[in-house]
Amino acid sequence: MITVSEALDHLFALVSPLEPETVPLAQAGGRVLVKPAVARRDQPPFDGSAMDGYAVRDEDADPGASLTVIGEAAAGHRFGGSIGPGQTVRIFTGAPVPKGASRVVIQEDVTRNGDQITLGSKLDAKTHIRPAGSDFKIGDSLDAPRRLSPSDVALLASMNIAQVEVTRKPRVALISTGDELVMPGETPSPDQIIASNTFGLKALLDQLGAEPRVLPIARDTRSSLEMAFELAEGADLVVTIGGASVGDHDLVGDVAQDLGMQQAFYKVAMRPGKPLMAGQMGDAAMLGLPGNPVSAMVCGHVFMAPMIRVMLGLPACPAPRQTARLGCDMLKGGPREHYMRAALDDGEIVPEGRQDSSLLSLLAHADVLLVRPAEDPPRQKGDQVEYIAL
């Protein structure tokens, strides 16, 4: 059996960044920017007022001074003239600061009477002016590759970038396998259960920015599996669920190989997720996940997600790990790297008592996957341990 890290190296060799496409900014959130986006203007494009008040010359900004209001500057409407000695312009937040003014006195510090104002006895030291280009300047850029956050999208809009080049979404075909499965909402026979991890993986793929397609469930026969692989035609990644182990009805690996799948590996020294397989199938990468619901979901986070990130043009990295303080003692670990459902509370991590790979309810309640290396020695409360956020 190979290690998780060796398996990831094989998987990264099976995928490469997809081609770019251009999308309107309104559809750019969550997509991966392909090349740096360069600002087409300065922001703000003028020295602007940060407050509602009165624009004044520095020389006139004395406590108690009386000034004459000669006009108004509002957001979108500048005052065309300039301010001379003893003069002021009524100004609002976002308006260009008139020529001659070097500060804005907030209206709370002013008494107005007709076109005369009197400055208060205490003025703050701030200019309340945002200099031109103080946010960004023409030519400043947002670097790529980068998954565009809501804040990034706002920044791009501000840079007057209406369309962006992003990586095409990876097309992923999800094939559930097994005579025991029915789709959610259907009526199972007494021996059947509902396909669950299929939909968990679909949600994960949506979140990762892929384009998942849930195919009809393949039954435990060669012909049904062959048909499912046929339906997966056109996918960049084909993900099968179940039928990966050594039982008489576990046919996925055999059928895939008969259809030309070049196997990269089978079985990984991890728990859960041991009977994982992967390979190249025509133009697509193939990832065969174990059927146990938690195994499939854990492999989704540990293997499928990093593959998708590479296809999106992001760096080839394992799922990011963080560290936390263990909240209890743990006995010696086993021979396989163990991904344990755990609670993380106030910086302290505590694994669930039960770790059977069929228990989805525990996965749904877990905050993180605590990662124990193979042959981990006994651990004490307070030790630092690694985890992957869910």
Ligand SMILES: Nc1nc2c(c(=O)[nH]1)N[C@H]1C(S)=C(S)[C@@H](COP(=O)(O)OP(=O)(O)OC[C@H]3O[C@@H](n4cnc5c(N)ncnc54)[C@H](O)[C@@H]3O)O[C@H]1N2
């Ligand atoms: N003799 C051995 N038996 C098993 C081994 C082994 O090493 N030797 N490994 C066990 C491990 S570990 C796992 S994991 C499972 C993986 O088996 P398969 O990938 O062949 O999965 P199935 O047998 O098809 O299903 C296992 C389990 O999961 C349920 N399942 C399958 N697909 C779904 C789905 N889409 N949604 C919900 N539940 C699903 C299925 O009904 C089974 O209960 O093998 C062990 N056996």
Ligand code: MOO
């Ligand atoms: O690896 Mo299985 O995936 O332990 O349940």
